[in-house]
Amino acid sequence: MCISTYYSAYAHSAATLIFxxxxxxxxxxxxxxxxxxxxxxxxxxxEADLHQEGLPPLAWYDVLWALHEAPDRRLRMREVADHVVLxxxxxxxxxxxxEAAGLLRREPVPDDRRGAFAVLTxxxxxxxxxxxxxxxxxxxxxxxRVGGT
Amino acid sequence: MCISTYYSAYAHSAATLIFxxxxxxxxxxxxxxxxxxxxxxxxxxxEADLHQEGLPPLAWYDVLWALHEAPDRRLRMREVADHVVLxxxxxxxxxxxxEAAGLLRREPVPDDRRGAFAVLTxxxxxxxxxxxxxxxxxxxxxxxRVGGT
DNA sequence: AAAGATTGAATTATCAATCTTG
DNA sequence: CAAGATTGATAATTCAATCTTT
Numbered sequence: 001m002c003i004s005t006y007y008s009a010y011a012h013s014a015a016t017l018i019f020x021x022x023x024x025x026x027x028x029x030x031x032x033x034x035x036x037x038x039x040x041x042x043x044x045x046x047e048a049d050l051h052q053e054g055l056p057p058l059a060w061y062d063v064l065w066a067l068h069e070a071p072d073r074r075l076r077m078r079e080v081a082d083h084v085v086l087x088x089x090x091x092x093x094x095x096x097x098x099e100a101a102g103l104l105r106r107e108p109v110p111d112d113r114r115g116a117f118a119v120l121t122x123x124x125x126x127x128x129x130x131x132x133x134x135x136x137x138x139x140x141x142x143x144x145r146v147g148g149t
Numbered sequence: 150m151c152i153s154t155y156y157s158a159y160a161h162s163a164a165t166l167i168f169x170x171x172x173x174x175x176x177x178x179x180x181x182x183x184x185x186x187x188x189x190x191x192x193x194x195x196e197a198d199l200h201q202e203g204l205p206p207l208a209w210y211d212v213l214w215a216l217h218e219a220p221d222r223r224l225r226m227r228e229v230a231d232h233v234v235l236x237x238x239x240x241x242x243x244x245x246x247x248e249a250a251g252l253l254r255r256e257p258v259p260d261d262r263r264g265a266f267a268v269l270t271x272x273x274x275x276x277x278x279x280x281x282x283x284x285x286x287x288x289x290x291x292x293x294r295v296g297g298t
Numbered sequence: 299a300a301a302g303a304t305t306g307a308a309t310t311a312t313c314a315a316t317c318t319t320g
Numbered sequence: 321c322a323a324g325a326t327t328g329a330t331a332a333t334t335c336a337a338t339c340t341t342t
Contacts, residue, residue, distance in 0.1 A: 077303060078301090087335090089303090094332090115341090139178070240325090241326055261323095264325075
C-alpha cells in the first residue's frame with residue numbers, strides 16, 4: 001500500500017483505489033523525500049495555475065469544497081478547520097477573508113449560541129466550479145504520469 | 150508507480166524503491182485527497198514532535214540536511230532554495246534565522262562575487278543529528294503502517 | 299470549568315523594488 | 321540587460337489571552 005492510502009478518509013468510497021507498494025530495499029528516507037517532492041511540485045503547479053487565472057489560492061478551494069460537500073452546504077467553524085487541517089485561529093481569519101469576498105456567509109447555530117456556521121453562497125459555489133477545472137487539470141496530469149487509468 | 154516515485158530526485162540512489170500502483174477505478178480526486186491527507190497528517194506529527202522536544206521546525210531540518218549532503222557542507226543560496234522548495238526571498242530570511250542560531254554561516258564565493266555560500270557549522274551538524282531520530286521515528290512509523298520492509 | 303470562537307501581539311511568508319556583479 | 325541575493329512594505333500564520341455559552 002502506498003502511504004496515501006492508509007491516511008485516506010476517502011478510500012472507502014465507491015471509487016476503490018488500491019495502491020500496492022513494494023520496496024526492494026527499506027530506504028525510508030528516500031521514500032519519504034520522494035513523497036515530499038511530489039507534494040511540493042504538484043501543489044506548486046496548482047497554485048501557479050490558479051494565480052495565473054486570477055483565481056483564489058488552494059486554501060480557499062479547500063474551504064469551499066468542504067462546504068459544498070456538507071449537508072445544507074454548511075459546517076461549524078470547528079468542522080471547517082478539521083477538514084482543511086489548519087489551526088482554529090487561522091480558520092477564523094481565513095473564513096473572514098472568504099466571507100469578505102462574498103463566497104460564504106456566517107450564520108448562527110440554532111441549538112448552540114456559542115457556535116457559528118459557515119455557509120456556502122451561490123457566488124461561492126460558482127467560483128468553486130470555475131476553480132475546479134484548473135485544479136483537476138494538474139491533478140489528472142500528475143496521476144497520468146504515474147500510470148493511472 | 151506511486152505519485153511520489155515519479156517526482157523523486159532521489160530514486161536513482163543505491164536504495165532502489167519501486168512503487169507499483171494499480172487503481173481499479175480512476176477516481177483521481179479521491180486519490181489526490183488521500184495524498185494530501187497523508188502529507189498533512191505526517192508533517193503535522195513531525196512538527197508536533199519536534200516542538201515537543203524543543204527542536205527547530207522541519208524547514209530548518211531541510212536546510213541543514215541539504216547542506217550536510219552537499220560537498221564541503223556548503224550550497225549557494227539559490228541551491229538551498231531549490232532543495233527546500235521555497236521562494237528566494239523566503240530563503241534569505243530563513244537562512245538569516247538559522248545563521249543567527251549559529252547552525253550555519255555565510256561565506257563569499259571565490260569565483261562569483263555576487264553570490265554567497267551557506268555553510269553548515271559543527272553546531273548545525275550536531276543539531277541535525279539530534280533532530281534526525283525524532284524525524285525518522287515518524288517517517289518510519291508512517292512507512293511501516295503501509296507495509297514496508 | 300470546558301467548549302466554541304474570536305481578538306491582539308509577535309513571528310513568518312509573500313510581492314515588488316533595489317543593489318551589486320557578470 | 322540578466323543573474324544572485326537582499327531589503328522594505330504588505331499579507332498571512334501562529335501563540336497566548338479573552339469572551340461567551342454550555
